[in-house]
Amino acid sequence: MLTFDEKKITSPTLVVDQRVCQRNIRNMLKRARDHQVNLRPHFKTHQSALVGGWHKALGITSITVSSLNMALYFAKHGWKDITVAFPLNIREMHKVNQLASGIKLNVLIESMEQLEALESALKFPVGLFMKIDAGSHRTGVAAENVALIGALINKIKSMDKARFKGFLTHAGHSYKATSKAEVLTVHQETTAKMVNLKSHFSAVAPDIIVSLGDTPTASLADSFENVDEIRPGNFVYYDVMQKNIGSCQWEDIAVAVACPIVAKHETRNEIVVYGGAVHFSKDSLTDNDHRQYFGLVVPMGPEGWGAPLPGCYMASLSQEHGVVKMDPAHFGKFHIGDLLYILPIHSCLTVDVIPDMITLEGEVVDNMKTSGANIYSDKTQVAD
Amino acid sequence: MLTFDEKKITSPTLVVDQRVCQRNIRNMLKRARDHQVNLRPHFKTHQSALVGGWHKALGITSITVSSLNMALYFAKHGWKDITVAFPLNIREMHKVNQLASGIKLNVLIESMEQLEALESALKFPVGLFMKIDAGSHRTGVAAENVALIGALINKIKSMDKARFKGFLTHAGHSYKATSKAEVLTVHQETTAKMVNLKSHFSAVAPDIIVSLGDTPTASLADSFENVDEIRPGNFVYYDVMQKNIGSCQWEDIAVAVACPIVAKHETRNEIVVYGGAVHFSKDSLTDNDHRQYFGLVVPMGPEGWGAPLPGCYMASLSQEHGVVKMDPAHFGKFHIGDLLYILPIHSCLTVDVIPDMITLEGEVVDNMKTSGANIYSDKTQVAD
Numbered sequence: 001m002l003t004f005d006e007k008k009i010t011s012p013t014l015v016v017d018q019r020v021c022q023r024n025i026r027n028m029l030k031r032a033r034d035h036q037v038n039l040r041p042h043f044k045t046h047q048s049a050l051v052g053g054w055h056k057a058l059g060i061t062s063i064t065v066s067s068l069n070m071a072l073y074f075a076k077h078g079w080k081d082i083t084v085a086f087p088l089n090i091r092e093m094h095k096v097n098q099l100a101s102g103i104k105l106n107v108l109i110e111s112m113e114q115l116e117a118l119e120s121a122l123k124f125p126v127g128l129f130m131k132i133d134a135g136s137h138r139t140g141v142a143a144e145n146v147a148l149i150g151a152l153i154n155k156i157k158s159m160d161k162a163r164f165k166g167f168l169t170h171a172g173h174s175y176k177a178t179s180k181a182e183v184l185t186v187h188q189e190t191t192a193k194m195v196n197l198k199s200h201f202s203a204v205a206p207d208i209i210v211s212l213g214d215t216p217t218a219s220l221a222d223s224f225e226n227v228d229e230i231r232p233g234n235f236v237y238y239d240v241m242q243k244n245i246g247s248c249q250w251e252d253i254a255v256a257v258a259c260p261i262v263a264k265h266e267t268r269n270e271i272v273v274y275g276g277a278v279h280f281s282k283d284s285l286t287d288n289d290h291r292q293y294f295g296l297v298v299p300m301g302p303e304g305w306g307a308p309l310p311g312c313y314m315a316s317l318s319q320e321h322g323v324v325k326m327d328p329a330h331f332g333k334f335h336i337g338d339l340l341y342i343l344p345i346h347s348c349l350t351v352d353v354i355p356d357m358i359t360l361e362g363e364v365v366d367n368m369k370t371s372g373a374n375i376y377s378d379k380t381q382v383a384d
Numbered sequence: 385m386l387t388f389d390e391k392k393i394t395s396p397t398l399v400v401d402q403r404v405c406q407r408n409i410r411n412m413l414k415r416a417r418d419h420q421v422n423l424r425p426h427f428k429t430h431q432s433a434l435v436g437g438w439h440k441a442l443g444i445t446s447i448t449v450s451s452l453n454m455a456l457y458f459a460k461h462g463w464k465d466i467t468v469a470f471p472l473n474i475r476e477m478h479k480v481n482q483l484a485s486g487i488k489l490n491v492l493i494e495s496m497e498q499l500e501a502l503e504s505a506l507k508f509p510v511g512l513f514m515k516i517d518a519g520s521h522r523t524g525v526a527a528e529n530v531a532l533i534g535a536l537i538n539k540i541k542s543m544d545k546a547r548f549k550g551f552l553t554h555a556g557h558s559y560k561a562t563s564k565a566e567v568l569t570v571h572q573e574t575t576a577k578m579v580n581l582k583s584h585f586s587a588v589a590p591d592i593i594v595s596l597g598d599t600p601t602a603s604l605a606d607s608f609e610n611v612d613e614i615r616p617g618n619f620v621y622y623d624v625m626q627k628n629i630g631s632c633q634w635e636d637i638a639v640a641v642a643c644p645i646v647a648k649h650e651t652r653n654e655i656v657v658y659g660g661a662v663h664f665s666k667d668s669l670t671d672n673d674h675r676q677y678f679g680l681v682v683p684m685g686p687e688g689w690g691a692p693l694p695g696c697y698m699a700s701l702s703q704e705h706g707v708v709k710m711d712p713a714h715f716g717k718f719h720i721g722d723l724l725y726i727l728p729i730h731s732c733l734t735v736d737v738i739p740d741m742i743t744l745e746g747e748v749v750d751n752m753k754t755s756g757a758n759i760y761s762d763k764t765q766v767a768d
Contacts, residue, residue, distance in 0.1 A: 010478075011475075086646070087656060087658075088646065089394070089644045090721045091394040091644045092394045111647060111648070113719070114720065117721065138702065138705060139705060172702065260474075260475045260476075263495060264495070265523070268521070272471060272523045278733070282665060319450055320428075321470070321522060321523065336498065337474045337497065349661055352662045353737060369739075
């Protein structure tokens with residue numbers, strides 16, 4: 001039952017359906033347990049202590065984050081086992097030490113320069129995952145470069161405060177897939193390379209952990225043989241992009257953005273909302289008619305939102321404006337001052353930029369960046 | 385002389401060259417005075433009380449913002465004459481009253497619904513600009529719809545606390561121009577429509593203000609005859625997009641993002657930096673070889689940065705990573721742990737998302753959203 005008061009929403013606000021979100025967490029946890037892999041969810045998607053608590057309540061204790069600042073935020077909120085899945089930035093060694101003094105911290109390395117910086121700066125034990133490029137070609141040591149991989153392992157073994165944990169990869173190219181079959185092909189190729197590496201180096205390094213990221217393969221793969229850990233993030237909310245890839249169904253999308261309607265243009269069947277690039281970010285998709293879109297309109301009911309209204313989509317975004325193309329059948333149902341609910345294309349980036357979040361029940365969703373001061377309050381933070 | 389300490393930059397940081405920025409403000413102010421139009425700069429680009437102060441020092445007293453929250457921030461910092469250049473969101477009438485109780489506030493209307501909401505809620509006098517769609521087709525009353533424009537003016541004249549100020553437009557389609565000639569065509573068409581409207585309604589409403597927005601036309605137009613006010617914003621920093629349009633030269637771009645280098649991939653001549661979509665936003669351009677790019681690499685010297693290094697560009701962005709393609713001639717000059725300086729494609733959105741900003745002299749640039757807590761400090765805000 002929808003219990004937040006729509007009247008109190010005065011600016012673009014992310015609404016989280018916590019029943020859907022918690023079901024997504026349970027489903028992913030069940031998949032992990034069924035396949036006997038550790039689930040180390042990536043918290044960059046929600047960046048929220050509250051949503052983190054929903055994971056903790058289900059027994060999850062190890063997490064992934066995308067920056068040392070995010071690790072500090074979650075460490076402050078009681079998380080004790082954190083992997084920072086971003087190439088170690090050697091300019092932030094003070095934060096590495098700050099974290100490692102209190103929790104089990106893993107960082108990512110892929111070069112001798114990073115190991116040398118760690119060797120000279122580390123004051124507390126830190127686990128090291130080696131980032132492997134298994135095909136996405138963003139970053140990491142190429143899986144084929146066993147000479148460098150071996151040299152890095154040997155160097156780590158010689159270090160006092162560092163411990164080699166295993167190989168970590170992110171099959172980022174799975175986001176470009178357009179079908180389950182394509183996702184599974186990426187997964188099989190990635191897994192094969194990682195398992196080969198584990199086997200190749202098992203003599204010099206026993207207990208190598210193979211850690212895979214990305215929501216599409218974690219959501220769809222049928223086999224995780226010889227994989228030790230998965231690190232999906234986006235699954236907690238999903239979004240239109242994941243629906244398009246096939247990772248989820250409409251009813252699994254756990255976030256929508258409530259946007260006040262500020263103008264209507266009948267000759268073009270367009271609605272202008274308060275809700276722009278600074279609320280959604282600018283990720284977009286292209287439909288079968290080659291139209292670019294930045295979000296899809298959903299109808300709101302007493303039990304939450306439904307599937308997208310056909311022919312109603314966010315057609316363009318400027319800094320604060322969103323222009324929504326409406327099917328003529330729906331155009332007349334919405335009025336200036338109403339809220340329009342829009343599913344984001346990429347929930348991770350929308351969460352990162354939008355200042356205000358609440359649950360369907362009206363609870364403020366605190367996160368790393370925001371105070372929630374604008375929500376349910378006549379006073380804005382900036383005016384105090 | 386570069387006086388900030390590069391060693392203290394540990395995460396992606398926007399660097400502002402205040403000499404260039406102040407020159408941009410002076411130049412735009414001179415243009416406005418030469419053409420006898422009021423300059424009401426749009427502060428959404430910098431969102432900073434410090435940068436606002438540079439305007440105030442030159443005698444600027446009237447400003448534009450893109451949200452009521454931003455108006456509250458600048459009102460708090462002493463600005464007394466503010467136009468919120470966004471269609472009035474009738475869910476935020478409490479903020480309108482809060483502002484109008486203390487400063488000269490103008491808001492934008494384009495519908496009878498907005499006027500009715502104002503009529504029933506206004507407690508203090510507010511100036512109303514009518515948003516006119518002069519060709520960009522984002523929002524506003526179509527310039528040709530004189531029936532609606534007349535009806536709205538009549539309604540405003542019947543209202544107690546509202547005063548009709550004039551016609552306001554934003555020639556957003558000038559951002560799609562690729563040459564000065566195209567920008568000037570947009571400017572001439574826009575101005576003609578606005579001036580016609582002013583003349584058409586001069587009998588019912590004397591003293592109509594014609595207010596034009598957008599940096600390209602404000603930077604390039606040779607004539608502002610019968611225009612009363614210009615509201616450029618981006619000119620304060622400019623960016624790669626404005627350089628491409630022809631609004632500025634390389635030496636006029638007043639911001640660059642300092643990004644720590646976290647990995648190098650020699651076989652691809654690629655450098656991976658800490659600096660992704662959450663720092664740059666995702667606006668991009670396409671070069672002559674149809675390559676999409678998200679920023680351009682500039683060399684840093686003791687007097688600030690120079691023109692972009694040929695063949696060196698940000699080729700892709702994920703949440704925290706940026707992948708930079710380097711010309712082989714430059715690849716070897718940069719090392720893991722160095723800073724790479726990158727000109728943003730669209731400075732307004734970069735400023736909106738990046739948490740940390742400093743001047744070349746090392747002064748923290750406070751802004752509406754950030755505290756600057758991570759800059760020059762071993763303690764992060766989130767860890768306290």
